Amino acid sequence: MNQIQRKNPFWSLAGPFFGYLGIQWGVQFAIQFVIQIPYVARAYAQLLREDTLPSTQKITEAVLQAMEPALEAVLKYQVEIAGVSALCTLILTGILFSRDRKLEKACGAAVPEKAPALKYWTIVVFGILGCLAANSLMAMAQMAFYDAQYQETAQSLYAAGVPMQILCLGLAVPLAEELMFRGILFKRFRERRSFWYSALCSAVLFAFMHTNMTQSIYSFLLGLMLAYVYEKFGSFRAPFLLHVVMNCTSVVLTETGVFAWLVMDPVRIACASIAGAFICSVVFVQIQRIGGPVTENSSDGSGTQDRFR
Secondary structure (H helix, E strand, O other): OOOOOOOOHHHHHHHHHHHHHHHHHHHHHHHHHHHHHHHHHHHHHHHHHHOOOOOHHHHHHHHHHHHHHHHHHHHHOHHHHHHHHHHHHHHHHHHHHHHHHHHHHHOOOOOOOOOOHHHHHHHHHHHHHHHHHHHHHHHHHHHHOOOHHHHHHHHHHOOOOHHHHHHHHHHHHHHHHHHHHHHHHHHHHHOOOOHHHHHHHHHHHHHHOOOOHHHHHHHHHHHHHHHHHHHHHOOOHHHHHHHHHHHHHHHHHHHOOHHHHHHOOHHHHHHHHHHHHHHHHHHHHHHHOOOOOOOOOOOOOOOOOOOOO
């Protein structure tokens, strides 16, 4: 039975989330500002060489002209910016995650029954095949419903070299996101609510972090699965590993040209989607058999539950 009763349930959820957003957006803004400064400074210096007393209109025009290459430079370093901003959130999320686990012990909350290490093969297989199937389906959707914003995002995300993509997109970003959305938000929702309520709410917030429709839908569904494996395996390592495997697989398959090869033939991409989804469904059955069934809280929302999975 979970005995944790927080003084302000709303702010116990909203506070960490807004703090996470504030750190991420603040760091991103600061880095982008630093990148843009040299371009604006060079444009202003050039204007002064041409006119020692430029008018406000000329200064504005010079700054606007300098912003185009400055924005291109920002887009060029989107992966690095995402990695640094993710790392900067780890101070907040690491402290909160550690405090929550200590609070669970102090309050006598049920200790999660951890799955054996040998069961983690299911996460690796599911992550690789799930990434293949999901990206194939997204590519098929792009053929039918072109999402320009998603295309721009994809181009900027894969602009960096493979090692930097693995480091930032494959490790730093998953660690930051899993600590916040599963390690803190999902677990805090779970203190008072049922599994599916907690999974849905944390998945919605996770999807909110992605700015285009294609990625939002993908992130919402992924968020549900990440919460499910957290519950089933009883360890933060499970969702973190799944997130890492899926992101790294996406980088590798993109950079090696596998996705491009699949997209060239509708039959190939359809077969990849069907085969990947079928194998994932088989592996998911194995994941379902790990431990017991997903437990639910009592209907009155009082925060009681038999055990965590």
